Amino acid sequence: MVPNSGLPEGSEGNAAIAVRNISHEFAGGRATLSHIDLDIAKGEFVTIVGPSGCGKTTLLNLMAGLLSVQTGSLTINDHCPTAGSRETAYMLARDALLPWLTTRQNAEFGAMITGQGAAERRARALNLLRKVGLDTFEDAYPKALSHGMRQRTALARTFCLQAPILLMDEPFGALDAQTKLQLEEALLSLWQTERRTVVFITHDLGEAIALADRVVVMSGRPGRIAAIIEISLPRPRSIRLLQKDPKFHELYAQVWEQLEQGLNG
Amino acid sequence: MSDSLSRSGAGLQETRKLPSVVSRLWVLSRATFGRLALVVVLGLGWQWLADSGLLNPLFFGAPRGILDRLYDGLIVTGVLLPDIWASIVATLIAFALGSVGGIGLGLLFAIFPRGGGFFEPFLTAFNALPRIALAPLFILWFGLGLPAKIAVGVSLSIVILLSSTLAGARSVDADLLVLARTLGATPTQVFFRITLPSAVPTIFSGLRLGLIYSLLGVVSAEIIGSVNGLGVQLTQSAGMFDTNGVFAILIILAFLGTVLTWAMNILEKRLLRWR
Numbered sequence: 001m002v003p004n005s006g007l008p009e010g011s012e013g014n015a016a017i018a019v020r021n022i023s024h025e026f027a028g029g030r031a032t033l034s035h036i037d038l039d040i041a042k043g044e045f046v047t048i049v050g051p052s053g054c055g056k057t058t059l060l061n062l063m064a065g066l067l068s069v070q071t072g073s074l075t076i077n078d079h080c081p082t083a084g085s086r087e088t089a090y091m092l093a094r095d096a097l098l099p100w101l102t103t104r105q106n107a108e109f110g111a112m113i114t115g116q117g118a119a120e121r122r123a124r125a126l127n128l129l130r131k132v133g134l135d136t137f138e139d140a141y142p143k144a145l146s147h148g149m150r151q152r153t154a155l156a157r158t159f160c161l162q163a164p165i166l167l168m169d170e171p172f173g174a175l176d177a178q179t180k181l182q183l184e185e186a187l188l189s190l191w192q193t194e195r196r197t198v199v200f201i202t203h204d205l206g207e208a209i210a211l212a213d214r215v216v217v218m219s220g221r222p223g224r225i226a227a228i229i230e231i232s233l234p235r236p237r238s239i240r241l242l243q244k245d246p247k248f249h250e251l252y253a254q255v256w257e258q259l260e261q262g263l264n265g
Numbered sequence: 266m267s268d269s270l271s272r273s274g275a276g277l278q279e280t281r282k283l284p285s286v287v288s289r290l291w292v293l294s295r296a297t298f299g300r301l302a303l304v305v306v307l308g309l310g311w312q313w314l315a316d317s318g319l320l321n322p323l324f325f326g327a328p329r330g331i332l333d334r335l336y337d338g339l340i341v342t343g344v345l346l347p348d349i350w351a352s353i354v355a356t357l358i359a360f361a362l363g364s365v366g367g368i369g370l371g372l373l374f375a376i377f378p379r380g381g382g383f384f385e386p387f388l389t390a391f392n393a394l395p396r397i398a399l400a401p402l403f404i405l406w407f408g409l410g411l412p413a414k415i416a417v418g419v420s421l422s423i424v425i426l427l428s429s430t431l432a433g434a435r436s437v438d439a440d441l442l443v444l445a446r447t448l449g450a451t452p453t454q455v456f457f458r459i460t461l462p463s464a465v466p467t468i469f470s471g472l473r474l475g476l477i478y479s480l481l482g483v484v485s486a487e488i489i490g491s492v493n494g495l496g497v498q499l500t501q502s503a504g505m506f507d508t509n510g511v512f513a514i515l516i517i518l519a520f521l522g523t524v525l526t527w528a529m530n531i532l533e534k535r536l537l538r539w540r
Contacts, residue, residue, distance in 0.1 A: 064447055084449020096440040100462045100539045113448040113458070141539040161448075 015039040016165055016197040017063060022072035023222075024058055031222035032058045036072070038216065038225065042164070043195040047208035049255065050218030050226075051263060056201045057169055059223070063199060064090050064167050076165065086114060089163035093170045095150040097142040097157075103149075104129065104138040107156040114161060121160060128156040132186045148179035152186060159190050165197045173203065180204075184211060184239050192236050205259070209251050210239045217255060219262025226262035229255055323506060330509035331516065338513060349517060351493040352483055355411055356525075359418025360479040364472060366419070367426025374427070375434035375464075376456065388427065396420045396482065400489045409492045418482035422475035429471025433464030466537060473529045477522055484518065 017040040024033040032055035040046050048056050061067045062074055065081035065088075074080070076087055089110065097106045104125055111121035129135045132152040142150055151171065158166060172180045184207060191198060202208050208215045212231050219226040231251060233242065242248045308328040314320040315327035322330065338345035374381030400417050407413040437460055445455045487496025495514050502510030 066443070066446065083446045086449070088447070090444075090447035092440055092443065094440050096438070096444045098441065098459070098462070100465075109458075110444075110448050113445070113450045113454055143539065 016042045016044070016077060017199065018073075018075045018078075019059075019063075020073045022059070022062065022069065022074055024055065024062065024067070024070050034222035034224050036223070036225055038228075040197060040199060042197055045191060045198045045200065045211060045213045046216060047200045047202055047212040047214075048216045048218060049202060049205055049208045049259065050223065051220040051259075052203065054218045054220040055223030056218060060090075060167050060169050060199060060201055063165075064088055066090075086161075087163055088165045088167055089158045089161040091154060091158045091166065091168040091171045093173050095142070095147075095154040097150055097153055099142050102139050102141055103134055103145065103153050106142065106153050107160055110157050111160045111162075116162070124160050125156060128159050128190070129153075131190060132156050133182075146179075148175055148183065151175060151179075151183060155183065155187060155190070159194075163196070166199070168198065168200045170201050170203065172207065180207070181239055187211065188237060188239065205252060205255050206243075209233075209248060209255060210237065210242050215255055217258040217262060224262075227258040229258065322508070324508060326508035326512050331512045334507075334509045334513035335516065345495075345498060345514075345517070348493055348495050348498050349521075351411075352480070352487065352495045353521065355414040355483040355494065356418060356476075356480045356521075358411075359415045359483055360422055360476050362415065363419040363422025363475055363479060364426050367423040367471070367475065368430045368468060370423070371427045371430025371468075372434065372461075372464075374431050375460065381431070388424065392424050392428070397485045397489075400486045403486065404490050409490055414483045414486040414491060414494065417486040418479040421478040421482040425475045425478055426468070426471045429467050429474075430464060433467030433471075434460050436467065437463040466540060469529075469533045469537065473526060473533075476525050476529060480518070480522055480525065 017038070019036050019038040022033055022036040023031065025031045032053075036059060048059070050056050058067065062069060063076065063081055065083040065085065069080070076085070081088065098109060101109060104122070107125035107129055108121045111124065112118075116124075126135065126138065129138055132155055134149060134152055134156065137145065137149065142153070145153065155171070158168075172183050175183065188211060198211075200208075200211060209231055210233075215229045215231060216225060217227045217229065218224065229251065233245070233247060233251070311320070311325075312328045315322045315325065320327075374384070396417065399420055400413070403413040403416040403420075407416060441459050441463070442455070445459055450458070483494065484496040484499070487494035488500050489496075491497050495518060499511060499514045502508075502514065
């Protein structure tokens with residue numbers, strides 16, 4: 001399997017997510033999305049960047065089944081997305097931890113709701129907490145955790161679900177640069193071992209490039225796809241080392257140019 | 266040599282631990298000491314005003330007389346004890362019934378918001394009613410015994426718990442509901458795993474208030490008419506111009522209310538460790 005391949009023509013059957021000519025309007029006739037076409041392959045890591053209000057979250061919510069499709073078609077593994085399906089896991093910008101549960105219980109929460117066995121989900125949760133560096137905090141309540149630790153718990157909760165597709169809405173948007181770097185590394189190493197399909201929204205271009213196989217650049221109001229840029233950086237990647245990689249900066253300039261064109265056009 | 270070293274090391278650890286306990290006790294006792302000192306100073310001032318004739322003891326009583334009454338009623342004759350017991354029992358029963366009813370109704374309203382919306386104006390109207398005004402009616406229906414007092418206590422506490430339960434259930438973090446939706450949680454799961462635990466802190470503040478209002482309802486019913494209870498003692502003392510007796514009862518009531526609130530706080534701390 002080549003995880004960073006874009007989809008060639010005529011191979012839609014392999015797409016985990018197929019977006020066809022999607023447009024979306026909110027009440028009052030304000031268009032947020034216009035004619036979006038996008039195929040995302042199984043095991044692919046796609047990031048979406050764009051100015052605020054360009055409909056990134058709307059697109060993600062359509063994929064999650066939180067909004068219903070108005071025009072066009074959108075399929076997840078060849079059928080319509082529904083909220084609460086076992087195929088997708090959603091990670092919010094805010095941690096959405098349950099304050100009355102401990103770190104371990106929070107990490108297990110999604111798996112518990114989706115009906116995984118107690119012993120199995122507990123083992124998974126503890127394993128994931130170790131991977132995100134929170135195993136010594138398993139009995140702490142969220143109030144005792146820092147912002148970054150809370151978001152790491154939410155990351156463990158998302159990965160504890162066995163959903164093959166992860167939809168992430170600016171999960172690290174509110175973190176400081178240092179914490180963000182730690183979480184990006186944690187996310188990459190988790191993804192590296194399981195290779196699930198990821199759609200990741202961010203407003204941070206560096207983050208978008210460092211994580212992705214492809215970066216989707218959107219332009220604003222109504223949101224259109226301005227460009228899709230292949231990120232041919234080798235994996236496994238180290239986010240820290242990428243900062244010194246000339247290829248990374250080349251790609252950054254390329255994405256930035258597309259974004260700027262989208263802003264002006 | 267090494268033995269003495271390790272021993273001194275252990276000593277160091279102990280002295281490091283010890284001051285924190287001592288200082289904590291000291292902080293606690295300093296506050297308690299301050300409060301006691303305030304009571305003593307006010308008591309002495311009051312006694313001095315009464316002795317010097319500036320305050321008429323017939324209307325305002327005096328601490329020495331109040332203490333005599335308390336000592337007599339609680340220890341020597343024990344004449345107040347059955348009444349204290351009667352009021353406590355009635356308060357606890359009224360509180361239990363009001364809490365179960367209020368929380369139950371509040372949760373029902375939260376689960377069926379349309380039904381809740383239908384009944385809300387009636388609830389507001391009932392809440393606006395001075396519940397003490399219902400006491401004569403309850404006495405007419407239930408007689409001068411325990412049930413009438415309980416009814417007044419429940420009429421107050423049930424509304425408090427209903428509204429705090431409802432407020433708690435409505436204050437659920439929207440992010441948690443989105444999370445539940447994406448996880449495909451069933452309505453039952455959402456209720457027991459998210460809505461109910463979210464409401465618990467608000468329900469607890471309702472419980473603390475409900476307990477005090479149960480006591481208030483019970484004592485008011487006793488004042489209006491009952492065979493026993495602190496409210497009865499209060500009206501009797503007042504009727505006989507026994508001001509010291511009235512103050513003695515008031516002190517007992519204040520003490521009861523404080524102890525009940527304190528017990529609730531301990532329970533809350535135990536159950537809401539995550540806060």
